[in-house]
Amino acid sequence: MTSSLQIGPHTVQPPVVLAPMAGITNAPFRTLCREFSGGKGLFVSEMITTRALVERNEKTMQLIHFDATEQPRSIQLYGVDPATVGKAVRMIAEEDLADHIDLNFGCPVPKVTRKGGGSALPFKRNLLRAILREAVTGAGDLPVTMKMRKGIDDDHITYLDAGRIAVEEGVTAIALHGRTAAQHYGGTADWDAIARLKEHVPEIPVLGNGDIWSAGDAVRMMRETGCDGVVVGRGCLGRPWLFGDLVAAFEGTGAPKAPGLREVAAVMLRHAALLGEWIGDEKRGVIDFRKHVAWYLKGFAVGSEMRKRLAMTGSLAELEDGLGELELDQPWPQGADGPRGRTSGNNRVVLPDGWLKDPYDCAGVSEDAELDTSGG
Numbered sequence: 434m435t436s437s438l439q440i441g442p443h444t445v446q447p448p449v450v451l452a453p454m455a456g457i458t459n460a461p462f463r464t465l466c467r468e469f470s471g472g473k474g475l476f477v478s479e480m481i482t483t484r485a486l487v488e489r490n491e492k493t494m495q496l497i498h499f500d501a502t503e504q505p506r507s508i509q510l511y512g513v514d515p516a517t518v519g520k521a522v523r524m525i526a527e528e529d530l531a532d533h534i535d536l537n538f539g540c541p542v543p544k545v546t547r548k549g550g551g552s553a554l555p556f557k558r559n560l561l562r563a564i565l566r567e568a569v570t571g572a573g574d575l576p577v578t579m580k581m582r583k584g585i586d587d588d589h590i591t592y593l594d595a596g597r598i599a600v601e602e603g604v605t606a607i608a609l610h611g612r613t614a615a616q617h618y619g620g621t622a623d624w625d626a627i628a629r630l631k632e633h634v635p636e637i638p639v640l641g642n643g644d645i646w647s648a649g650d651a652v653r654m655m656r657e658t659g660c661d662g663v664v665v666g667r668g669c670l671g672r673p674w675l676f677g678d679l680v681a682a683f684e685g686t687g688a689p690k691a692p693g694l695r696e697v698a699a700v701m702l703r704h705a706a707l708l709g710e711w712i713g714d715e716k717r718g719v720i721d722f723r724k725h726v727a728w729y730l731k732g733f734a735v736g737s738e739m740r741k742r743l744a745m746t747g748s749l750a751e752l753e754d755g756l757g758e759l760e761l762d763q764p765w766p767q768g769a770d771g772p773r774g775r776t777s778g779n780n781r782v783v784l785p786d787g788w789l790k791d792p793y794d795c796a797g798v799s800e801d802a803e804l805d806t807s808g809g
Contacts, residue, residue, distance in 0.1 A: 436655070436683065438638055438662040440475065440533055441576025441605050443505045447683030448662030449474040449651065449676065450608070451669065452580075452642060453509040453537070456724070460500055461707035465700065466669065467503070470676035475507055480537050483512030483521035497530055505532035509580070511540065512564065513550045519567030526573045534572055536564070538581040538595070539642075541614040543783040552582040552614035553784050555595040560795035565602035576605040580642070580664070583626050585782050586615035589789060592626060596634040608640040608664045614782045618667065618774065628658040640664050647770045648675070648682035667774030671728025673700065691765035694733050698756040701729050705752055716747050732769030735759055 438448035451458060451466055451474065463476040478496060485493040499506040508531040512518035518536075525531050538561070540551030555561050568577050579599055584590035592609055599607055609630050611622035622643025631639040638661035641654045651663045669675045677689050692700070704725060709718025726744040735743075739755065746752040 436661075438475075438606070438640070440505075440578060440638070441574075443475070443533060443576070445475045445662065447473060447680055448640070448655075449679045449683070450640060450662060450664045451476040451676070452608075452664045452666035453477045453480050453535070454666055454670075455479055456721075457670065459496065459708075459711065460498060460503075461704060461711050462673065463503065464500055464707060465673035465704055466676045469674045470680050472502070473680050474676055475505070475533070476503065477507040477509050477535055478531075480509050480511045480540065481521075483510050483514075483517045486510070486521045487517060487524060499531070507531060507533040507535060509535040509537050510568075511537040511545070511550060513548060513554060513560075515560070515563040515567040518564050519571045522568045522571035522575075522577070526571060526575050532575065534568065534575055534577050535608075536568060536577065536579040538579055539608075539610050541582065541617050541780075541782070546614060547783040547785065549785045549788060553585060553782065553788065555581055555591040556585055556589055556788065556792055557795045558591075558594055558598060559793050561595060562598050562602060563795070565599060565604055569603040577603070578606040578608065579604055580608040580610070582610045583613045583623060585784070585789075586613050592630055593633050596630050596639075600634050600636050604637065606638040606640060606661070607634065608642050610664075611641070611643040615780055617780050624654060624658050627654070627660050631659045631661075638662060642666065644772075646772060648678040648688065651679055652682050667772070670774050671725055671731060672773075673704075693761070693765060694759060694763040695761040697729055697733070698759065698761060701725070701756060702749065702753055706749055709749065715749055719746055719748055719752055722752075728773055731773060732766030733759075733763055734766075 436448055437444050437446035458477060458479050467476055481493055481497060497508055508525060510521055522534060525534060537551060538555050545551035546553040581592060581595055583592045596607055609627050611624055611626045627641040640662040641658055641660040642664035645651050645654060645663055645665050646668045654663055674692060681688055705719050705722040708721050709715040712718045723744045730740060743755045746755060
């Protein structure tokens, strides 16, 4: 199944995108995914807050650093104030900080939605339009895309209206996560909604997101929904080689052999080392890596005490010693390709007071609603 995706001047072949994930899709993780894919696909940064970018927050400026081999450079922005979003986009364009800008209207976490951002924002149609207009105008020749959810909850579905507004304002492509904000990551993603959005906005590419745990899932989503590409998030946690599987599936070259624990351990060490180099401190890099340990080891026969020990290491040598004590000849475990990451659902969405009273009025949203830190 060969196909490509056009994002402005950029051809993405195969049409596979790494979803931005807070604390995960930093430069080291993107490097691993890109290496396994042979440089094919599109790999998006962590969520960058527009206010923090405009203020040149130190952490934010590190998060937007791209490796010299990253082409195109793709930044995801979060913002709720049209003027601040416009300033951030113009800064990116004028200072050549990226080649593609993605806008986040999909994040369901309370600290984002309580400010009216993320997956809460498309309910305010006029505010969404104002932000998209500022972004597209400020971006100049850079393509602007957006990622969103179906809506806030089953009573407040917004994706079709949001899609039409996006087309009218010049957005290049839309990614839809087939869940509401209330679902968070629980239940099953609604792939039918992805198909409906594609029918509703045939003018631009639509990408599907949600419950892609394997390369086969990605191919099936495109066949079943007619979408133009896929966005992969939680499915690649502890599995950056999934992007190699995706390339093989789309190009019809046969699935690569699943890695055994020995190969997985080598990737774990490389991941931790890359984080240390990126942060500029080996210990901090290993500490940042700890959250990945359970994802990498999912399904393997590794005792709970050893898992705990590996998740508490403070140096590369300590991590290497611990991994060396494992039964490294284990093959890839059956069932380890399934769901991973957060699965909570049916959450009450935290919104600003009176947010749902009027889907058009956006009074009361100001620069104060911007988050001042990036990374989610």
